[in-house]
Amino acid sequence: MKNSNEYPSFIYTFAYNDAERSLCHLEMRSFFGYDTEKKILRSDIRIDPSRSPFMKGRIDILAEGDTIEEIITTAHLFGKEGETNKVVFLKINDRQGDDKIQNNERLQIERAIGSEMMGDFDLHNPDQLFAVVPYEKRWYFGTYKKSEPIWFNHIKKPREYSTALSTRVARAVANIAVPHPASIRAIDPCCGIGTVLVEARSMGIDIVGRDINPLVCIGSRENLEYFGLTGDVKKSAIQDIEETYDVAIIDLPYNLYTHASWEEQLTILTHAKRIAKRVVIVTIESMDDRLKSIGLHIKDRCTTTKQQFEREILVCE
Incomplete structure (x- = not known):
């Protein structure tokens, strides 16, 4: 398990159609120096997701681990007493085919993390939004910033x-x-x-x-x-x-x-x-x-x- 507070790093997710693929990939390369077909990437470069017409959001990584259990066991370190939280499992990830995580499991993971965090869990109007996502055989958790169009x-x-x-x-x-x-x-x-x-x-x-x-x-x-x-x-x-x-x-x-x-x-x-x-x-x-x-x-x-x-x-x- 790794706490990422000392070394800021970010997970970005993207959405685009076939006609936009080439343009989005050039924008990715301009921002981060590389592109990917996975529609998800990790970088130490901070970009406001609302800048891009293709970004869905950005996780500011707080913790990462080899298993989701590692994330859940350290969830108590995050959030604030007196504030409300919501945890979302990002549907854009690199777990596809037989490895794809189904909706019921995503909900279980959201609840498991949220119930361990400081503060109260609020699905509708949380003070702070968090996200969790699997990527390249690891799990990442952090604050989540949605893109605004x-x-x-x-x-x-x-x-x-x-x-x-x-x-x-x-x-x-x-x-x-x-x-x-x-x-x-x-x-x-x-x-x-x-x-x-x-x-x-x-x-x-x-x-x-x-x-x-x-x-x-x-x-x-x-x-x-x-x-x-x-x-x-x-x-x-x-x-x-x-x-x-x-x-x-x-x-x-x-x-x-x-x-x-x-x-x-x-x-x-x-x-x-x-x-x-x-x-x-x-x-x-x-x-x-x-x-x-x-x-x-x-x-x-x-x-x-x-x-x-x-x-x-x-x-x-």
């Missing part, structure tokens, strides 16, 4: 474009570009009506928006204000931007919806490389060779599909 509240905006990224994809793209926001300065130099800006600013990412179209700049500012967010959004062509940033996010749907040539896209990408150390590109066409020709090297990538329409997300340096 903040991105879902941003779907309906005062200003919208049918060609804009969905809020779910935009949030993941912001996380891929800036997984750890401390001291990172970002720019969306073709920000449009601000779908990425809204998601990034709602997560506290230091990002500014620029666009050559003054009307969409107004729309972007209206969208930010509508959700109670602030942000620096100004009219500017990317070639006129003189400041430098840690990362630039470039959404390039141009060749599908307008007659923008590769030369026009090349101008945007060349200047993105000039103003940022790292560039995250959203594109509907393959451009590996073209990026290489201007000195942008693809470090990671994924695809995301919506109604037969596929976008590629490229992480370049």
Whole structure:
């Protein structure tokens, strides 16, 4: 049995469909340095689960052991007198097939742990939520933080474009570009009506928006204000931007919806490389060779599909 208080570690669970798999895995790699098909992982890196559109929740590990009995015998160490607790058995775990833990056993485990803890057991309005889960042949127990679908509240905006990224994809793209926001300065130099800006600013990412179209700049500012967010959004062509940033996010749907040539896209990408150390590109066409020709090297990538329409997300340096 191990008490994990001295060495903070976390268990994260995920939910996504087949069309979202590639995008979720790139977000995982950006946050944690690796991905997994199991939809559950352990990391020493702390991420607010509400940042990701794919995370279900996070356990802050308090104890771990080889058997559930080890967790139960130390449950008396946790909770607080005068407070109420609830213990949930996470249904997302790596015990599948013949090893899958059935619902009645999950309930028994929840009750066994909860009854041993300090404080009272409350199923409906607990002061503190705890969780237990089996993972890689060990058991983990700790406080549980559920993800809140903040991105879902941003779907309906005062200003919208049918060609804009969905809020779910935009949030993941912001996380891929800036997984750890401390001291990172970002720019969306073709920000449009601000779908990425809204998601990034709602997560506290230091990002500014620029666009050559003054009307969409107004729309972007209206969208930010509508959700109670602030942000620096100004009219500017990317070639006129003189400041430098840690990362630039470039959404390039141009060749599908307008007659923008590769030369026009090349101008945007060349200047993105000039103003940022790292560039995250959203594109509907393959451009590996073209990026290489201007000195942008693809470090990671994924695809995301919506109604037969596929976008590629490229992480370049």
